[in-house]
Amino acid sequence: MTIKIGRENELKFRDVVEKYPEIPKLIILKIDVQRRGVYYTQNALNKIDPTIYQVTGANIFFAALGARDQTTKSVPESLILRDGTTIITDPTPLEQNPYIVDYRDGKFVLVDNDEIVEEVGFWEKPDFYGKLTSSGTPMDSIVFGRPQRLNITPSSYCHFWKNDNGCKYCDLVPHLKEDGVIKKKLTPQDAYETVREAIKQKGRYTNICMTMGSDINGKTPFDAEADYYIDILKAIGQNFEGRRFPSQIITTALNEEQLGRIYNETGLASYTSDIEVLNEELFNWICPGKAEWIGYKEWKRRLVAAVDIFGKGNVNTGIVGGVELAKPKGFKTEAEGLKHTLEEAEDLISKGVSVVYIVWVPRPLSFFKDQQNASLEYYVNLTIGLDKLRKKYGLEMDFDDYRRCGNHPNSDLLRV
Amino acid sequence: MADINDIKQIINDPKTVKIIGTVGIEGAPHTAVKQSLHINDAGKLEYIELFESSKSYRNITGSLWYDKKVSISLIGENRESYTIFGSPDRILIAGREFEKVYTKTLEEKGYDIAAIITITPEIIERNDPKEKFEKQDSSRLFYKHLDRLKKVDL
Numbered sequence: 001m002t003i004k005i006g007r008e009n010e011l012k013f014r015d016v017v018e019k020y021p022e023i024p025k026l027i028i029l030k031i032d033v034q035r036r037g038v039y040y041t042q043n044a045l046n047k048i049d050p051t052i053y054q055v056t057g058a059n060i061f062f063a064a065l066g067a068r069d070q071t072t073k074s075v076p077e078s079l080i081l082r083d084g085t086t087i088i089t090d091p092t093p094l095e096q097n098p099y100i101v102d103y104r105d106g107k108f109v110l111v112d113n114d115e116i117v118e119e120v121g122f123w124e125k126p127d128f129y130g131k132l133t134s135s136g137t138p139m140d141s142i143v144f145g146r147p148q149r150l151n152i153t154p155s156s157y158c159h160f161w162k163n164d165n166g167c168k169y170c171d172l173v174p175h176l177k178e179d180g181v182i183k184k185k186l187t188p189q190d191a192y193e194t195v196r197e198a199i200k201q202k203g204r205y206t207n208i209c210m211t212m213g214s215d216i217n218g219k220t221p222f223d224a225e226a227d228y229y230i231d232i233l234k235a236i237g238q239n240f241e242g243r244r245f246p247s248q249i250i251t252t253a254l255n256e257e258q259l260g261r262i263y264n265e266t267g268l269a270s271y272t273s274d275i276e277v278l279n280e281e282l283f284n285w286i287c288p289g290k291a292e293w294i295g296y297k298e299w300k301r302r303l304v305a306a307v308d309i310f311g312k313g314n315v316n317t318g319i320v321g322g323v324e325l326a327k328p329k330g331f332k333t334e335a336e337g338l339k340h341t342l343e344e345a346e347d348l349i350s351k352g353v354s355v356v357y358i359v360w361v362p363r364p365l366s367f368f369k370d371q372q373n374a375s376l377e378y379y380v381n382l383t384i385g386l387d388k389l390r391k392k393y394g395l396e397m398d399f400d401d402y403r404r405c406g407n408h409p410n411s412d413l414l415r416v
Numbered sequence: 417m418a419d420i421n422d423i424k425q426i427i428n429d430p431k432t433v434k435i436i437g438t439v440g441i442e443g444a445p446h447t448a449v450k451q452s453l454h455i456n457d458a459g460k461l462e463y464i465e466l467f468e469s470s471k472s473y474r475n476i477t478g479s480l481w482y483d484k485k486v487s488i489s490l491i492g493e494n495r496e497s498y499t500i501f502g503s504p505d506r507i508l509i510a511g512r513e514f515e516k517v518y519t520k521t522l523e524e525k526g527y528d529i530a531a532i533i534t535i536t537p538e539i540i541e542r543n544d545p546k547e548k549f550e551k552q553d554s555s556r557l558f559y560k561h562l563d564r565l566k567k568v569d570l
Contacts, residue, residue, distance in 0.1 A: 024481035052512075083480050084509035084531065124511045147510035203518030203529075204510070403468075403509055416441050416478040 010375040013112065020380050023413075029118055030087045031379045031409050033079070033099050033110065034359035037092025040075050040101045047103045048076055053122040054129070054145065076101075076122040079110075080147055086123075086406030090361055123147050127201040128194065135187065139194040142186045148403045150198055150208045154186035154232055158213025160289025167276060167287045168367035169323050169360060172213065185228070188235030195236045207404040208236065211250035214289065221293055225251060226258035233266035244269045248399050250318070253294050253302040256309070263309050270399035271310045274318035275299050278344035278355075285329050300348060307352035313396040317348060318408070321357035321382050322374035334378045342385040349389045354397045356408035357382060379409065386410040418498065418540040420459060426492045427461070428454045436463070437487035438475030448472040453488065461488060461502060461535040464517060468530040476533055480504040486535060489543075497543035506534035 013032050017025045040048075048055070054077040079087040079101070092098035100111040101120060109116045126145035132138055143152050160166050161173040199205060210232060217224035229249055237245060244267045253273040254262070262268055276287050280296040290299065306315045324330055324337045331337035345355040359379060362371045387410050390397070398404065402412045426432050434453040438446050448470070453463040465473045479486050480503075488500040508514050509531050518529050552559055 021482075026481060080510070082506045083477065084507045121511075201515070202522065203515040416474050416481065 007372070007375070011377050013117070013376065016376050016380055019377070020384070023380055023383060024083075026081050026083050026085050026118070027383070027409050027412050028376070028380060029110070030081070030085055030412070031359060031383070032376050033087050033089050034361070035373055035376060035379065037090040037096065037098040037361070038079070038101050038110075039092055039094050039098045041103070044101050044103045044108060045075065047108070048122065050074070050125070052124060053077075054125045077144070078123055078146075080121045080123060082119055082121070084147075085402060085412060086147060087120075088407050090363075126198060126204065128197040131197055133190040133193045135190055137187075137190050139190075139197060142190060143194045143198065145198065145204065146406060148204070148206045149405065150195065150205050152186070152191060152195075152208065152210040152232070152236075153212060154191070154210065154228065155212040155215070158289075159216045160214055160293075163289075165289035165292055166367075167289065168326070169276075169286065169320050169362070171363040171365035171369075174365040186232065188231045191232045192235040192238055196239050199239060207246045207248060207399060209248045209250065209405070214252040214293075216293055220255070220258070222252050222254055222258060226254050226262055229268075230262055230265050233262070233268050237267040240267065243267060246399070246404070248272055248404070250274060252290070253299040255302060256305050259302075259306055259309050269310075270314040270316075271306050272316050272318060272400065273299070273303055273306070275303070275348075276318070276320050277324050278319055278341045278348075279324060279331075282324055282326075282330060286323060286326065303348060303353045304351045312352045313354075314399060315352065316354035316356055316397060316400055319345075319355060319357045320360045321379060322360035323368070325374055325378075326368055326371055334374060337374070338378065338381055338385065341382065342389065345386060346389050349393050349395060352393075352395065354390060354395050354400070354411075355386055356397070356400055356405075356411050357386065358407055359409070383410045383413070387413045390414075418542055420455065420461075420500075420537045420540060423490070423498055423540065424455050426490055426496060426498065429492065431493040433489075433491040434463075435489040436472060436476075437489065438472055438479060439484060440471065440475050441478045441482065446471045446475055447489075456534065458534075460505075461500065461537055463533055463535075464521060464529050465531045465533050466521075466527050466529055470530075473530055476504050477507060480507060485538070488535070488537075499541045499543055500537050501539040501541075502535040502537040504533055504535050506532075508532040508534070 011019065013028065017028055020028070055074045056077055075091050078089060081087065102109055102111050104116065108120050110118045110120050123146065129140040143150055158166060158173055166173055195208065210229065214222070215225035215228065216222060218227070229251060233247070247268050248270045249268060250272040259271065275283070277283050283296040284291040303315065303317050324341055325334065331340060348355055360373045362368045362373060397411050397414060400408065400411055401414045405411065430451065434450050435447050436450045440446065450463040453461060456462040465476070467473060476486060478484065483503070485501050485503055488502065490498045514532060517532055521527050521529050
């Protein structure tokens with residue numbers, strides 16, 4: 001369990017809002033809510049109608065799975081603010097100082113220190129939830145809806161865990177094993193049918209994102225992963241007119257031959273491969289499976305090579321913001337972590353690879369379970385730094401912005 | 417100052433020309449005609465933003481984020497005109513309410529939509545030149561050219 005101690009000297013939300021007027025208050029709030037998590041009062045839960053709102057369900061990437069609050073069973077999937085900003089956040093026990101979601105004076109609100117900080121809304125339930133594919137698979141067990149994006153999770157297993165080389169911030173496989181919910185791979189037919197059903201809902205989705213654990217199998221490592229994405233993307237693509245459709249996959253760093261096949265044989269429009277931490281030594285320590293099978297320098301090289309295939313503005317990489325400070329091998333100070341992270345980010349961004357971050361949440365079943373994430377001020381500076389670099393090199397990121405994704409504070413800033 | 421309900425009819429009239437004025441975060445002004453502007457059930461101004469990539473959508477988002485005002489100019493069929501200043505307080509990008517407007521717009525006009533924008537009106541000014549001159553003349557002596565003040569027999 002993450003215990004927050006020794007954070008009294010960090011700037012609080014209102015201090016950071018005052019110190020950094022160039023970053024919108026609502027984006028700073030999003031970051032802080034992601035850092036600290038949320039606790040839903042019983043009063044709020046009583047008012048949340050599960051026929052209207054999307055509550056946590058069977059999907060492997062839903063918010064409560066592995067959340068800091070292990071007692072959570074059925075809460076809103078995530079939050080949305082009045083400007084359309086999405087907050088994907090963890091249910092968190094009260095003793096860890098989360099924001100409170102309460103229902104007051106006819107509105108759902110975010111509360112901190114018993115003061116209302118902001119009105120808040122929840123994601124609405126997609127129409128396809130509760131329906132089955134022709135094979136009897138519950139559609140919401142394989143695909144889930146963000147406010148404007150379909151998330152497809154074809155497989156719940158990552159092969160890096162076979163020799164205990166899973167990423168140290170990740171709790172997916174340990175949690176799935178504990179809950180016994182490792183499931184069969186999604187079939188192309190189920191994927192086709194679920195997307196076909198989902199897009200009957202007019203105005204709901206603008207992008208399809210697909211991601212799963214790494215699969216090392218194949219003649220060349222990860223051929224099996226590439227082939228599987230091709231099969232699913234081909235099936236999904238039968239639902240759309242035209243050569244390409246708004247789509248993103250988040251895969252292991254595949255080589256040019258594998259990426260070329262995916263690009264040429266499917267309608268995929270953008271590509272992401274998460275490098276997770278922008279430092280070679282920390283990458284080797286935190287992501288040993290990625291280091292074992294591909295390596296830091298090769299991961300970066302493949303990302304840059306992907307720009308030649310998918311085009312500038314259609315390739316990016318994600319980092320787990322703050323994990324570069326993990327103890328004992330991480331950067332010793334936030335200043336050092338920020339400096340090195342932005343230097344490495346510039347190397348990628350200057351070559352056409354955008355960098356987005358998510359806020360690191362040390363989850364209870366991950367290797368880093370007892371650690372704490374960075375200060376709010378650190379994340380705001382990371383947001384500012386990455387946004388400046390994006391502007392400097394003129395990179396757009398339509399496929400991974402506030403609407404098409406909603407989980408990256410720095411790409412939220414592309415709206416203005 | 418007029419009350420928003422006093423001019424509800426002119427705001428909701430499809431023959432009224434409705435122009436939103438916004439300023440980008442770099443300070444560049446921008447105006448755009450938004451004929452979907454109307455008063456919603458809560459007594460706030462509301463319009464449909466069609467273009468995700470438009471300057472007006474970027475600017476209105478920036479206005480909400482950085483607490484900047486926007487202006488709305490209205491010119492009615494009979495030339496009656498008002499300027500409203502307000503603050504955007506909601507950008508709806510998803511959900512049933514969004515989907516309902518999306519579907520209606522798509523069916524009627526064939527367009528996609530990006531968002532439904534809600535603005536709280538704060539100041540309403542009537543743009544009648546006669547009224548405005550009367551007010552100015554009575555309160556701002558130095559704003560009048562001297563030839564207009566000269567004695568008639570000079």
